[in-house]
Amino acid sequence: MEKFDFSYPTRQSAKGIIIIFGIDAFNFFKKTIALLFLFVFKYVKNGDFFGLGGYSIMLMFLLLILALLSIAYLKYQNFLFHVNKDGFHLNKGIFKKETINIPKSKIQNVYIKQNILQQLINVVSLTIETAGDDTSEVEINALDKTDALMLKNELLSVETTAKVETVNTTSNVYYKVSIRKLILEGVSQNHIKNLIVLIVFLAGLYSQFNDIINKMEWDDVFGNWFQMDYESFFAFMIFNGFILFVLIVLAFLISLGKSILVNYNLKVVEEGNTIEISKGLLNKISLNLIPIRIQSLKITNNRLKRHFGLNTLLVNQAMVDKKQRQNLSIIGLSEPQVNYLTAKIYPTYVNLSEKLKPENYYKRVNAIRGILIALTINLIAIPFFGTGFFLINLFIVPFIYLHTKQTYLKSYYKIDESFLTTGNGFIESNTNILELHKIQSVEWSQSIFQKRKKIASLKVFTASSRLSIPYINEDMAKAVMDFIIFRVTSSQKNWM
Amino acid sequence: MYINKHISTDEIPKIETIEFQPISKNYLKLLIFNILLSYSIAILLLISSSFIAKFKFESKYLWFIFILISLFFVLFLVFTVYGFAKRKYALRTHDILYTQGLLINKLTTIAYVRIQHIEVSSGLVERKLKLATLSIYTAGDSGSDLVIKGLNVNDANKINALLSAKINGEV
Numbered sequence: 327m328e329k330f331d332f333s334y335p336t337r338q339s340a341k342g343i344i345i346i347f348g349i350d351a352f353n354f355f356k357k358t359i360a361l362l363f364l365f366v367f368k369y370v371k372n373g374d375f376f377g378l379g380g381y382s383i384m385l386m387f388l389l390l391i392l393a394l395l396s397i398a399y400l401k402y403q404n405f406l407f408h409v410n411k412d413g414f415h416l417n418k419g420i421f422k423k424e425t426i427n428i429p430k431s432k433i434q435n436v437y438i439k440q441n442i443l444q445q446l447i448n449v450v451s452l453t454i455e456t457a458g459d460d461t462s463e464v465e466i467n468a469l470d471k472t473d474a475l476m477l478k479n480e481l482l483s484v485e486t487t488a489k490v491e492t493v494n495t496t497s498n499v500y501y502k503v504s505i506r507k508l509i510l511e512g513v514s515q516n517h518i519k520n521l522i523v524l525i526v527f528l529a530g531l532y533s534q535f536n537d538i539i540n541k542m543e544w545d546d547v548f549g550n551w552f553q554m555d556y557e558s559f560f561a562f563m564i565f566n567g568f569i570l571f572v573l574i575v576l577a578f579l580i581s582l583g584k585s586i587l588v589n590y591n592l593k594v595v596e597e598g599n600t601i602e603i604s605k606g607l608l609n610k611i612s613l614n615l616i617p618i619r620i621q622s623l624k625i626t627n628n629r630l631k632r633h634f635g636l637n638t639l640l641v642n643q644a645m646v647d648k649k650q651r652q653n654l655s656i657i658g659l660s661e662p663q664v665n666y667l668t669a670k671i672y673p674t675y676v677n678l679s680e681k682l683k684p685e686n687y688y689k690r691v692n693a694i695r696g697i698l699i700a701l702t703i704n705l706i707a708i709p710f711f712g713t714g715f716f717l718i719n720l721f722i723v724p725f726i727y728l729h730t731k732q733t734y735l736k737s738y739y740k741i742d743e744s745f746l747t748t749g750n751g752f753i754e755s756n757t758n759i760l761e762l763h764k765i766q767s768v769e770w771s772q773s774i775f776q777k778r779k780k781i782a783s784l785k786v787f788t789a790s791s792r793l794s795i796p797y798i799n800e801d802m803a804k805a806v807m808d809f810i811i812f813r814v815t816s817s818q819k820n821w822m
Numbered sequence: 823m824y825i826n827k828h829i830s831t832d833e834i835p836k837i838e839t840i841e842f843q844p845i846s847k848n849y850l851k852l853l854i855f856n857i858l859l860s861y862s863i864a865i866l867l868l869i870s871s872s873f874i875a876k877f878k879f880e881s882k883y884l885w886f887i888f889i890l891i892s893l894f895f896v897l898f899l900v901f902t903v904y905g906f907a908k909r910k911y912a913l914r915t916h917d918i919l920y921t922q923g924l925l926i927n928k929l930t931t932i933a934y935v936r937i938q939h940i941e942v943s944s945g946l947v948e949r950k951l952k953l954a955t956l957s958i959y960t961a962g963d964s965g966s967d968l969v970i971k972g973l974n975v976n977d978a979n980k981i982n983a984l985l986s987a988k989i990n991g992e993v
Contacts, residue, residue, distance in 0.1 A: 644961065766932070766936045766960035766966045767932040767962060767966040767967075770928065771926055771927065771928040771929070772928075773925060773926045774924070774925055774927075777927070787960070787962035787966030788962060789960075789961040789962050790962075792962070804838065809834060811835075811917055811933060812834045812835065814917075814933045814935070815916035815935065820935075821961065
């Protein structure tokens with residue numbers, strides 16, 4: 327097969343037409359789904375649609391497909407890219423011509439992804455991410471895998487010498503997630519979040535189809551079911567309880583399934599001093615972590631997960647949007663593996679043994695906050711649900727106690743010449759690590775209550791995350807702030 | 823000391839020794855003007871709603887709401903006037919600092935080497951009072967930006983020029 331030469335304007339693989347068509351068709355049907363539903367419904371009911379018979383509709387459908395196909399073809403024809411020593415250049419657009427130039431130094435990351443359609447016809451997509459907003463992102467829909475890898479190497483090598491280096495380094499699979507860990511991770515997730523998402527999604531779906539459902543005159547069919555009297559009220563409550571149960575099971579299955587789909591075949595590959603992560607079943611993704619672009623690390627676990635060796639390492643790179651941030655996590659790591667990867671990313675990192683704790687004031691603040699929330703709940707709910715609702719305090723009070731105790735226990739910070747480490751969490755334990763010279767700005771804050779107790783809080787911001795050091799001694803906070811500013815201003819290193 | 827064994831802590835510049843500059847006094851006028859404006863709008867709304875919607879307010883309720891709103895705005899005014907003195911900024915060799923807040927006092931600092939871009943803006947009333955807002959953006963998310971409101975236009979432009987020069991490495 328002919329190899330791509332990226333130095334002169336090139337089109338993507340001709341299979342790209344299919345991918346572009348697929349994406350366009352998917353988006354088209356997604357936007358018009360409510361309309362199509364109405365269309366089908368009307369057709370089934372009346373046998374025609376505004377006087378159009380079956381054949382005319384078929385013809386219209388064919389014309390639509392043809393139109394989408396020709397748009398895809400034109401998009402493919404007008405999509406030309408090339409790489410030279412200045413960077414990546416792209417010309418695209420059928421009517422509105424666009425020229426995009428991305429200097430190599432501004433390229434944040436290059437992702438290789440594969441959705442189902444791309445897996446079927448054996449191509450990959452390549453996304454170039456820059457430090458700007460979303461619009462400055464470029465995606466090439468269809469490339470052969472070898473070409474995509476070549477292009478990726480080409481784009482990520484700033485100097486020609488570096489390029490040779492990247493090609494020559496041997497890659498070594500450091501970590502591969504096992505099926506057991508994949509399932510354990512899926513089971514031990516936060517299912518409540520998914521339950522809420524599911525409910526919101528169903529509510530949204532309901533409101534979208536509300537009109538259509540009303541038109542169907544289902545009332546005549548089901549109307550009798552919802553005649554509410556005292557006898558059927560009990561049945562109605564059981565019905566609701568059943569629906570809730572189904573939703574909970576569904577939420578559990580969704581989060582389990584999602585976790586397995588996203589993290590399937592997770593691999594961590596070492597290549598020279600970069601780390602490559604690849605994972606995913608339906609959407610395969612592969613991306614490089616380049617130490618210099620990493621802003622901070624977060625290690626998450628809880629007591630249960632520690633027992634099973636399920637640490638999650640989350641890598642924050644500059645300007646990575648929320649959707650992709652999820653892809654930067656490595657799940658199911660044992661503690662030595664976490665330490666190894668941390669050392670790989672931060673070679674000079676030393677985990678200090680001495681933990682600096684927040685003041686006891688932190689406990690008091692949490693307790694007072696909890697009590698205030700509990701009081702509000704009680705004041706609002708008891709007039710509505712009667713004094714029996716008071717029993718809920720049997721859960722609330724121990725919760726406040728545990729929350730106050732645990733958040734204080736898990737909160738600490740460590741600072742040395744080049745690193746800031748903080749810990750926090752309630753059920754989960756989070757460890758955050760960042761290099762001092764990556765800090766963008768520091769905020770010191772103190773309320774009038776804290777002023778009397780000589781207590782202050784600090785917040786530090788990097789390009790993609792923020793860390794807080796809550797409720798420490800005022801003088802200490804000032805000293806830490808002074809020190810961070812000193813390190814930032816005296817360091818010759820840039821943040822990226 | 824916990825920090826660094828190789829650098830004596832005296833070498834690190836201390837925040838406590840900084841002399842902060844106040845912002846323009848005209849900005850207090852603007853703040854008070856804004857509060858009075860919102861107060862009059864609130865009162866107008868209260869009166870018109872009681873007329874238009876034909877709420878048969880008992881006069882004591884109307885008075886109660888009126889007193890509540892007035893109290894709120896008086897408190898707001900007091901905090902604004904007392905808090906005004908807390909709005910201060912400072913420029914050092916390597917960084918810019920801004921502090922504000924009476925109930926919760928905040929001090930934000932950004933090193934010049936981390937500044938992405940600077941913006942000087944002023945609205946209609948601000949221009950009348952010769953005021954400007956200086957916004958300093960970093961690569962971090964919105965919380966990390968530093969916004970100084972109520973600077974004298976000349977000061978804002980001077981700082982803008984100085985910072986631009988610093989960023990480009992001219993100073």
